[in-house]
């Protein structure tokens with residue numbers, strides 16, 4: 001069928017993106033779903049820093065690529081082997097399909113899926129296929145989702161069903177920001193009652209980690225970012241304290257555990273330096289492949305500290321997304337508060353500028369029926 005989607009044509013074009021237009025909104029052909037695949041009509045899609053990282057070359061991926069990996073929609077057609085999803089069901093799309101059988105999948109979320117990661121690196125779906133073409137030319141999938149489009153074909157393993165009471169834009173944000181930030185908080189930080197948590201970097205992912213920490217209610221929650229507007233929002237969302245990295249260093253602030261959600265090695269240094277003895281520093285950000293951070297080995301040893309990387313929130317999406325949806329339903333996780341702006345698909349280049357400038361938490365593309 002014919003669809004409309006936002007295709008990244010070339011990596012590394014100059015800013016402002018509103019002028020250089022690295023992403024074009026074009027017509028494409030979407031093939032029918034294969035046996036394990038599902039066609040989804042997209043209702044909402046969030047713009048994440050990991051989309052920007054493909055555009056600016058920090059994450060090297062094949063182009064042309066139809067971007068977008070944080071999305072939700074309704075099932076429109078299913079492949080012959082998909083028996084557990086009805087047409088019309090609302091689904092959250094997640095950015096790493098889990099095959100469920102590899103060594104990574106057997107760790108209960110701690111490690112990414114091997115075949116899923118390989119597919120993502122090559123811009124294809126879990127079982128090898130590419131379903132997108134434009135005038136005969138292959139267009140690559142982004143993280144198995146390619147959600148900046150009216151429709152997507154994805155593997156069943158990229159989908160988690162949610163009930164209709166979860167609005168599409170909330171469902172979209174559950175798929176990346178909440179699963180990544182909230183999942184890392186639950187599965188990697190694992191704070192005990194009374195323990196404090198510091199979140200460094202307050203974009204969609206960091207704000208979601210903050211919401212999850214407040215919802216969990218173990219102890220003090222400290223929010224850190226360079227921008228005053230983000231600190232203000234963090235206070236409104238329940239942070240007991242919100243400050244800049246300079247204030248953390250100047251005041252010698254510490255928390256039982258810290259979580260870095262900025263994608264900047266300086267933020268990891270801040271998080272590490274602020275972790276209490278015996279604590280965990282969890283790193284979620286994805287800086288460029290050559291970025292290095294300076295951490296003190298002596299401190300790590302003498303204070304018995306742990307540094308943990310967390311991809312996909314160290315989560316099992318089929319287990320954790322329904323749990324976060326339940327928290328949302330109970331009013332404990334106000335995911336709507338992360339949405340700073342609703343936009344149209346053809347505003348995508350401007351949205352990338354806003355994100356690069358740090359002006360947005362989550363911008364969500366809303367699609368008409």
Ligand code: NAP
Pocket residue numbers: 047048049050053176180200201202203204205206224225226227230245261262263264266267270284285286287310311312313355356357358359360361
């Ligand atoms: P974002 O919206 O760009 O937010 C990052 C925030 O960190 C911004 O507010 C930024 O402020 C702030 N920041 C930058 N340097 C800082 C520093 N030294 N100290 C404190 N704060 C600092 O990004 P996002 O969409 O939330 O994503 C966050 C990171 O997670 C990205 O690297 C993304 O690629 C990664 N990610 C990882 C996974 C995973 O599975 N591990 C999944 C999704 C996303 P400024 O705007 O002023 O720089």
Ligand code: ZN
Pocket residue numbers: 048049050051069070095176177
């Ligand atoms: Zn993301």
